[in-house]
Amino acid sequence: MTPILEIKDLWHFFGGLCAVADFSLTVQPGDLFGLIGPNGAGKTTVFNLITGVFRISRGRIFFRGEDITDWRSPRIIAAGLARTFQNIRLFKDLSALDNVLLGASARHDYHLWDALFHTPRFQRVEQRWSKRAYELLARFNLTRYAATPARHLPYGDQRRLEIARALISAPSLLLLDEPAAGMNEAEATDLINLIRDLHREFSLTILLIEHQMRVVMNLCQQVTVLDFGETIAQGPPQEIQQHPRVLEAYLGREGNTSEQWPLSSNQ
Amino acid sequence: MFPIIAQNILNALQLGSVYALIALGYTMVYGILTMINFAHGDIFMVGCYLSLAAALFLLGLPLHLPAGLIFLGALLFSMLLTAILGVAIERLAYRPLRQAPRVSAVITALGVGLFLENFTLAILGPEPRHFPPLIAMTPWQVGGLSLTLLQLLILIVTALILVLLDLLVRRTLMGMAMRAISDNRPIVPLMGVSVDRVISFTFALGSAIAAAGGLLYGLAYPVLDPYMGIRIGWWAFISAVVGGIGNIRGAMLGGFILGAVEILTPMVLPSSTYRDFVAFSLLLLLLVFKPTGLLGRPLFERV
Amino acid sequence: MQKRVTILAGVAFLLCLAWVLPASGWLNPYLVMIFMYVGINMILTLSLNLVNGYLGEFSVGHAGFMAIGAYVSAILTVWVLPRPWAPWLFPLVLVAGGLVTALAGLVVAFPSFRTRGDYLAIVTLAFNMIVKSILENLEILGGPRGFLGMPRLTNLPWVVAWVLITLFLCRNLVYSNVGRGLMAIREDELAANLTSVDTRRLKIYAFLISAFFAGIAGGLFAHLLQFINPRSFSILKSTDMLVMVYLGGVGSLTGSLLGAAIFTLLLEALRPLGLWRWVVGPLLLILLMIFRPHGIMGFREAPWLRTVSREP
Numbered sequence A: 001m002t003p004i005l006e007i008k009d010l011w012h013f014f015g016g017l018c019a020v021a022d023f024s025l026t027v028q029p030g031d032l033f034g035l036i037g038p039n040g041a042g043k044t045t046v047f048n049l050i051t052g053v054f055r056i057s058r059g060r061i062f063f064r065g066e067d068i069t070d071w072r073s074p075r076i077i078a079a080g081l082a083r084t085f086q087n088i089r090l091f092k093d094l095s096a097l098d099n100v101l102l103g104a105s106a107r108h109d110y111h112l113w114d115a116l117f118h119t120p121r122f123q124r125v126e127q128r129w130s131k132r133a134y135e136l137l138a139r140f141n142l143t144r145y146a147a148t149p150a151r152h153l154p155y156g157d158q159r160r161l162e163i164a165r166a167l168i169s170a171p172s173l174l175l176l177d178e179p180a181a182g183m184n185e186a187e188a189t190d191l192i193n194l195i196r197d198l199h200r201e202f203s204l205t206i207l208l209i210e211h212q213m214r215v216v217m218n219l220c221q222q223v224t225v226l227d228f229g230e231t232i233a234q235g236p237p238q239e240i241q242q243h244p245r246v247l248e249a250y251l252g253r254e255g256n257t258s259e260q261w262p263l264s265s266n267q
Numbered sequence B: 001m002f003p004i005i006a007q008n009i010l011n012a013l014q015l016g017s018v019y020a021l022i023a024l025g026y027t028m029v030y031g032i033l034t035m036i037n038f039a040h041g042d043i044f045m046v047g048c049y050l051s052l053a054a055a056l057f058l059l060g061l062p063l064h065l066p067a068g069l070i071f072l073g074a075l076l077f078s079m080l081l082t083a084i085l086g087v088a089i090e091r092l093a094y095r096p097l098r099q100a101p102r103v104s105a106v107i108t109a110l111g112v113g114l115f116l117e118n119f120t121l122a123i124l125g126p127e128p129r130h131f132p133p134l135i136a137m138t139p140w141q142v143g144g145l146s147l148t149l150l151q152l153l154i155l156i157v158t159a160l161i162l163v164l165l166d167l168l169v170r171r172t173l174m175g176m177a178m179r180a181i182s183d184n185r186p187i188v189p190l191m192g193v194s195v196d197r198v199i200s201f202t203f204a205l206g207s208a209i210a211a212a213g214g215l216l217y218g219l220a221y222p223v224l225d226p227y228m229g230i231r232i233g234w235w236a237f238i239s240a241v242v243g244g245i246g247n248i249r250g251a252m253l254g255g256f257i258l259g260a261v262e263i264l265t266p267m268v269l270p271s272s273t274y275r276d277f278v279a280f281s282l283l284l285l286l287l288v289f290k291p292t293g294l295l296g297r298p299l300f301e302r303v
Numbered sequence C: 001m002q003k004r005v006t007i008l009a010g011v012a013f014l015l016c017l018a019w020v021l022p023a024s025g026w027l028n029p030y031l032v033m034i035f036m037y038v039g040i041n042m043i044l045t046l047s048l049n050l051v052n053g054y055l056g057e058f059s060v061g062h063a064g065f066m067a068i069g070a071y072v073s074a075i076l077t078v079w080v081l082p083r084p085w086a087p088w089l090f091p092l093v094l095v096a097g098g099l100v101t102a103l104a105g106l107v108v109a110f111p112s113f114r115t116r117g118d119y120l121a122i123v124t125l126a127f128n129m130i131v132k133s134i135l136e137n138l139e140i141l142g143g144p145r146g147f148l149g150m151p152r153l154t155n156l157p158w159v160v161a162w163v164l165i166t167l168f169l170c171r172n173l174v175y176s177n178v179g180r181g182l183m184a185i186r187e188d189e190l191a192a193n194l195t196s197v198d199t200r201r202l203k204i205y206a207f208l209i210s211a212f213f214a215g216i217a218g219g220l221f222a223h224l225l226q227f228i229n230p231r232s233f234s235i236l237k238s239t240d241m242l243v244m245v246y247l248g249g250v251g252s253l254t255g256s257l258l259g260a261a262i263f264t265l266l267l268e269a270l271r272p273l274g275l276w277r278w279v280v281g282p283l284l285l286i287l288l289m290i291f292r293p294h295g296i297m298g299f300r301e302a303p304w305l306r307t308v309s310r311e312p
Ligand SMILES: Nc1ncnc2c1ncn2[C@@H]1O[C@H](COP(=O)(O)OP(=O)(O)O)[C@@H](O)[C@H]1O
Pocket: A014, A017, A019, A037, A038, A039, A040, A041, A042, A043, A044, A045, A046, B300, B301, B302, B303
């Protein structure tokens, strides 16, 4: 079976800072894969490299067997890969509905001509996608916000709206960047359940960055641990928890008192 | 051949000095507020008229003041009043817009520029005014080069201002606060300097320097009209961008480059009417290939 | 359905009015002239709003586009077409001018891939200056003295028709995947790229269409005045367009129409002030920006221009 995502020997530097060092990863279809590591470890940078935000100077990335290393972002996303952001990046002054519709921008298969004259084809395509967008809003309990500018949604709903926007194009791989960031215990628990449900419901493959260890331990079948850009461990969550270098990476710098301490909060 | 080139370099330095002085105002305001103060060319124009007024007044006194004294008087008078004008513009027109969308401030700046031009026009009428010859224009011949006292004066005054400004920005508390704000470093409150005061100071400084440029320009090219600030303002603005807007040394460099472009264009192309074409093409190419200008810093965005 | 009928009836009524009023002499020629200016300015404002309001970039050089449309269409009617044909081919002449202008729009569209915000504004400014400078140096087109000899083909019905066409197409564009994408770029270009919005293609569309309509307006202008010179297309003209956009409201079609109408009529009304008219105008602009930075209609739309809600 071709892996859905394959990263080979990826490097990235910011000036003299090595943010990602010799990073490799293979995600199989249907996986719920975790990417963890302390703050500044390079996790978000990996997502940015996958989605074409930064140019890749060393390493290759394959998506469903295709080499996407040099593709531009819209093409990568249109190929069936969707993501969310660590700091929510909704289109704040556009309505929730428009936000979701924009997730399917590349799937609006009509031409400029159709847009200028609102041809029957335009009507058909627009109708299809707005129907789908409303379905998704309903699935995420956001229907009442359809016409509301995204900036007026409560924080938790904004996070979920971002996921809805990512899902409308029916991606085969979903990248979630700290989806539980800024949420309290109860909200985070709801989110875990939501992600688990979505994974099944949409037969998704998910690559998840998370800071709160509890989330990862509850959700993921496979975990990769980054520290200072380097991969220090890889495997199922139970093994990772015992790994000496992981313990050191978290304990050494942050002490075992803080909430950041990932392993103790794993129930 | 050599004297011609040297002569042109001298002329380019003279013109470039004025551009550099005005470009500084664009660049300092941009550094502090990330706002293009499109009214700055017209502030220069007002400075030019104010120095004319002061010079005429001093010449009219029955004291027979020496030219040097008149020059100094006009310089100080116009620098002071123009600085006040700059601060007033910031207070009344730009400050209320600090939290507004950025384009509002830019549009307002365009409006302020038009206001200054048309107000001057409405008061003084459209006839051009002439600057009295204060400084001797008789050229000295130095090794095939002709050099006037005025040219020497322009170069010296400009150099003096540039050096003083550099010292001010690097050594004084206010200068450090200016740099801190433009680097986006949050240390200004710690230094006991309020951001508002730094901004006012920047406008005062930029406008005063533009007024000095106005006096020098008026002496060298003695015909003034209310729309003179448009073209010179644009050229100075290009200078600031070419050097890397927000960067003080870049503005100086850009000013001299644009001075050279203006002087050299008629030597290479059939007529001097191509100078706008050359300058703006240069700008366009630079922006496409090195958007931050020669000495500017690249920006990056957090994802 | 009913809405569509009302709108069609309104369009027919407007066109009839535009034809009857001047022809019957009920509207004196001076007022007809002013209405034509209002119309041309509406087209310009709609065009500029596409880039400045919807795409969220800041073009300060739109007069450059207008100039190209004006000169190209003028060349066609003066040098190329036999005089008797000109009135019949006028729409095609305008479209040809618009298409050439649209091509010139690419000159700005391509830099916009890499350059944004203030720097793109400077690119558009440079574009304006370069166009003007080239025209000034083209002796064959009259250089700084200008170009003349166009027949007076622009009349009120044509202007009204072109305003309606522009409004129709801009409105359709805004309420489509393209318009949504443009607004997404305005809000957050990086996020737009990462939600599969093809930002490059959309920027090309925006500049092509915006330039096209600016070119149409230029053609109408040239065949109204029957005389054009490079100075009519200076940065001051661009500034006028900016004022109209920001007066009426960014990101609003209704606002574009309002802004153009109010600005044009106000300048006429202030004519008795003489030179002081040009002082009052900028002052009003400054006050507007301070007290209403989004303009009269910023980001809002009159109901008759909106699409019906798509909720199933
Ligand atoms: N755009 C950027 N420019 C410069 N440095 C960056 C940029 N993005 C991230 N970094 C640096 O790269 C390192 C990794 O950052 P990041 O990938 O965001 O970490 P994580 O998501 O694991 O917390 C950090 O040291 C960060 O400061």
